[in-house]
Amino acid sequence: MSTNPISRFFRWFFYRSRGDSPFKTILIHATLIASCIIAVYPALRVVTISLRPNDTLLTTDLRIIPENATLDNYKEVLFGDPEKNRQSDFFLWIWNSFSVVAVTSIISVILAAISAYAFSRFRFPGREAGLVFLLTTQMIPAGMLLLPLFIMIAKLKMINTSLGLIIAYAVTSVPLTIWTLKGYYDTIPVDLEEAALIDGASRLTVFTKIILPLSTPALAIAFLFSFMGGWSEYLVARVVLQKNEIFTWPLGIFTFAQQFTVSWGQFAAASVLIAIPVMALFLYSSKWLISGLTLGSVKG
Amino acid sequence: MENENFLRKNLPAILWIAVIASIYFILSSLITPFSEGITLNTEIVIERLKEIGSFLFGILGGLAIIEIYFFQIFFRQPINSTANIITRVIQVALGLLTFTIIIYFFNLTDLIKLGDGPISSFINTPFDIFTSLQKSLISAKIATKNSGTMIAGIIISLGVLALYAVIQFISKPRSSRVGLAYLLILPAFIGVLFLIIYPFLFEIKLAFSNASLGTQATKNAEYGLIFGWENLKALFTGSVAKDAKFLEVFWRTILWTGINVTFHTLGGMGLAILLHRPLRFKGLYRTLLVIPWAIPGTIAAMALRNEFDSRYGLFNILLGNLNTWLTTVSQNTVNIVGIGNGFAWLAATIGPVSWKQDPFWAFVSVLIANIWLGIPFMSVIILGGLQSISQEYYEAAEIDGASRWQQFRNITLPLLRPVLTPAIILGVVWTFNKFDIIYLITQGGPQEKTDILVSSMYKAAFQFYRYGFTAMFALVIFAILFVFTLIYLKVSGGLKSATE
Numbered sequence: 001m002s003t004n005p006i007s008r009f010f011r012w013f014f015y016r017s018r019g020d021s022p023f024k025t026i027l028i029h030a031t032l033i034a035s036c037i038i039a040v041y042p043a044l045r046v047v048t049i050s051l052r053p054n055d056t057l058l059t060t061d062l063r064i065i066p067e068n069a070t071l072d073n074y075k076e077v078l079f080g081d082p083e084k085n086r087q088s089d090f091f092l093w094i095w096n097s098f099s100v101v102a103v104t105s106i107i108s109v110i111l112a113a114i115s116a117y118a119f120s121r122f123r124f125p126g127r128e129a130g131l132v133f134l135l136t137t138q139m140i141p142a143g144m145l146l147l148p149l150f151i152m153i154a155k156l157k158m159i160n161t162s163l164g165l166i167i168a169y170a171v172t173s174v175p176l177t178i179w180t181l182k183g184y185y186d187t188i189p190v191d192l193e194e195a196a197l198i199d200g201a202s203r204l205t206v207f208t209k210i211i212l213p214l215s216t217p218a219l220a221i222a223f224l225f226s227f228m229g230g231w232s233e234y235l236v237a238r239v240v241l242q243k244n245e246i247f248t249w250p251l252g253i254f255t256f257a258q259q260f261t262v263s264w265g266q267f268a269a270a271s272v273l274i275a276i277p278v279m280a281l282f283l284y285s286s287k288w289l290i291s292g293l294t295l296g297s298v299k300g
Numbered sequence: 301m302e303n304e305n306f307l308r309k310n311l312p313a314i315l316w317i318a319v320i321a322s323i324y325f326i327l328s329s330l331i332t333p334f335s336e337g338i339t340l341n342t343e344i345v346i347e348r349l350k351e352i353g354s355f356l357f358g359i360l361g362g363l364a365i366i367e368i369y370f371f372q373i374f375f376r377q378p379i380n381s382t383a384n385i386i387t388r389v390i391q392v393a394l395g396l397l398t399f400t401i402i403i404y405f406f407n408l409t410d411l412i413k414l415g416d417g418p419i420s421s422f423i424n425t426p427f428d429i430f431t432s433l434q435k436s437l438i439s440a441k442i443a444t445k446n447s448g449t450m451i452a453g454i455i456i457s458l459g460v461l462a463l464y465a466v467i468q469f470i471s472k473p474r475s476s477r478v479g480l481a482y483l484l485i486l487p488a489f490i491g492v493l494f495l496i497i498y499p500f501l502f503e504i505k506l507a508f509s510n511a512s513l514g515t516q517a518t519k520n521a522e523y524g525l526i527f528g529w530e531n532l533k534a535l536f537t538g539s540v541a542k543d544a545k546f547l548e549v550f551w552r553t554i555l556w557t558g559i560n561v562t563f564h565t566l567g568g569m570g571l572a573i574l575l576h577r578p579l580r581f582k583g584l585y586r587t588l589l590v591i592p593w594a595i596p597g598t599i600a601a602m603a604l605r606n607e608f609d610s611r612y613g614l615f616n617i618l619l620g621n622l623n624t625w626l627t628t629v630s631q632n633t634v635n636i637v638g639i640g641n642g643f644a645w646l647a648a649t650i651g652p653v654s655w656k657q658d659p660f661w662a663f664v665s666v667l668i669a670n671i672w673l674g675i676p677f678m679s680v681i682i683l684g685g686l687q688s689i690s691q692e693y694y695e696a697a698e699i700d701g702a703s704r705w706q707q708f709r710n711i712t713l714p715l716l717r718p719v720l721t722p723a724i725i726l727g728v729v730w731t732f733n734k735f736d737i738i739y740l741i742t743q744g745g746p747q748e749k750t751d752i753l754v755s756s757m758y759k760a761a762f763q764f765y766r767y768g769f770t771a772m773f774a775l776v777i778f779a780i781l782f783v784f785t786l787i788y789l790k791v792s793g794g795l796k797s798a799t800e
Contacts, residue, residue, distance in 0.1 A: 013580055028574055029581075035571060036588040042672070043591055045614055046603045060617045080337025091340035099348050103356070115488035122481035130485070136785065137496060143733065143754050144774045147761045148502035149495075155409040162348060163355050171495045178488060203480055232596035235736055239762055245339070250598040254740070257602040264606060271599045282594040283587060286680075 046275075050074065050268035058264075073269035089244065090270060093252035100162045100248060101230040104169040105223050112177035113219060117207055119178070120185035121193070131182075137175040143235065145171060150239055164240045165248070169233070173226040180225060184218035185211065221288050224281075231278065249274060354450060361457055363487050368464050369394060370486060374479030376471035383470035390463050400426055410519070411502050430456065506771035507531060513765035521768070531772035540773065541759040544748040553732060553752040556667070560731045563671045565724060568678025573712075575679070576686045593676035601740035604669045608655040608741065615665075616652040623651040659749030662742050666750055670737045678723065685719030686712070725788045729781065753777055 013025075044064055051069040052059075061067070080088035118124075119131060149168055158164030192214075193206045201209070212219075234250040241247055253274075256267035331338070373391065378384040403423050406412045414420035434452040437443040443451040508528035511521035540546050575586055592600065607614040630643035655665045693711045702710070735755035738744060744751035744759060751759070757777065761770040 032574055032585045036585060039589050039591050042604065042607065042614065043595055058612045060612065062617060079334035082337060087339050088337050089339050091338050095340055095345065099352060103352050111488045111491055115485045118481040118484035124478040124481040140778065143758055144778055145499040145503065147767060147770050147774065148499035148506060152409050152499060174488065174491050174495065232598040234598045235739060235758065254602060257605065271603060275595050275599050278596050279594040286590065
């Protein structure tokens, strides 16, 4: 056992498994580091651009921290620019997105929590047909029903309202949530309920006192799935919402992205502000998200 | 003592409230100096909360009324024959009311056309009553213009509840085996009926119409088999959006799906195998590698869209630098036979590309973007599959002297199948349908050379307003996917395991 720190580091770094040679280990690390750079660098570029001062926005510089880095873009995106008499819609967009997506997710989780229990525990005529139907809806592209939905929403005079978008998002979110939760309920042993039923509890008590508390993590996953599905949706929102004051953030920052030369910096700053909380939430919950993917079937 | 218990019990809740309140106050005090530059204000927030609140209230109230109706059908039994008659009369009347409301809704959204006959006036009766009630409420100053609908709705609901109370009073409980199941399913069933089945029926109807911008969508549209045939003919012989033909777009869709799924699977598999080994910094690598998946897709697509700019985008900067380097190398090695020419050739071939104007490179650019975005998902799924394979198989194989490649072929691949098959097949379906990347990066351009089927359909509907045509287009895409789904279900046995 040598105490030389360098050789200890080497031993630590190359801790052997299945007899990989040091050369091979280095090769594997190099491959992974290269993949990490490919994965991270384009994302990091957005941060870089957001820090660039406006006069050097368009450069062929590849450094991560630009020269004369400034937070001006962030300030303008968040609070507008009083000198140019420009107001910021950023918080408005976030609020629009949040209110629509949160309500959609709440509705679908409530509907699904109840009906998935019936699908999981009861045998009744029409059950199989219902399940097959739910499975098929996962294969239908969301865009396919967009046209009739659009006409329906228009006839109900819900174009340019958040309610119209809630309806459109619920189309994909409800079946998916039912499917996920049904998969989870199936994993809860029936014995628990049977014991409670024998003790004289009603089905409703069993559902509210046993099943719902046991499935809180799954309900959270289903909520998160449905939330993530709608949060950065662009194409449906573009059809339903056409006024700036009702825009969700993907529509909003697309107006930045379109004026490439003018507001690339603002687009980047807005993107960073939105992406960081989402990514933090995602990385934090990724373990459960991944287990949620295998709960029901797989759906992204 | 009791006080202490109360405190201890509620301490977390109190702390949470304190934390949220302090965050709110800190944020608001930070934002107040800038509030002039922000368009969001408390009024907008309250307005939206009201709108959504009344929407939710309406939905929940309506569902409750329907639930009670079916509860009484399943779980209540009239006490005698007179009660039976009264109950059934009320129930049939309410059922009829619901039916007229549904028909009214169909008429409102142009699924069926009632015209001005006696049926239409019969169907409209409940709504005429409703509107007159609303108007009288407003004129009697009980309700304002905004709350009129809500108060009228509440009054009608109270009436219905009174009818339910009558039924409840003249009946006794009974048990039902499947009643609860249906009651539990009902809300979701109504939701699915309204959100999926109805639009689907509407789509079929639209497919056999000449609806377009000229007919003001469905208002003046005509329906008939002949229009369906014409839409179908236009789909296969004419252009799908503006210039592109169906077959061309179809092959491009196949190419798009095939290339994406292949790269996702191979890339994901490669990374998963590397990450599956015992390795230092594994957690760090894994976190960094899922970043493309964690970024909101819209942001990633829009950011990449700018990176494909011909002068200031990342890709052309890199290619430009590579070209400069190659040119220098070729100048320095010009005297070495073979190598010098080789570098000169490379310098002449590799260089900045016009991502936006050249159809081929535009297609490559959307492929790069989608592959970059999709690999992490696949690698996470495959890694999960790898972790579920017991290490013992490999140890046994090693003792038997199997090489690494043999182990991969004969252990890893077969045992990954249950994970890999559904992941690949679902990947195919999603990629087939996924056009937000294409739409955000190239918008299908140049000259619709990067459109796939679904994005052409989107354009036909919302850029060229060919509604009837789009509906037929959607049905054809649905048929293609349906066949694929059937094959998937057959291969994976998903249908059996799903309904078991």
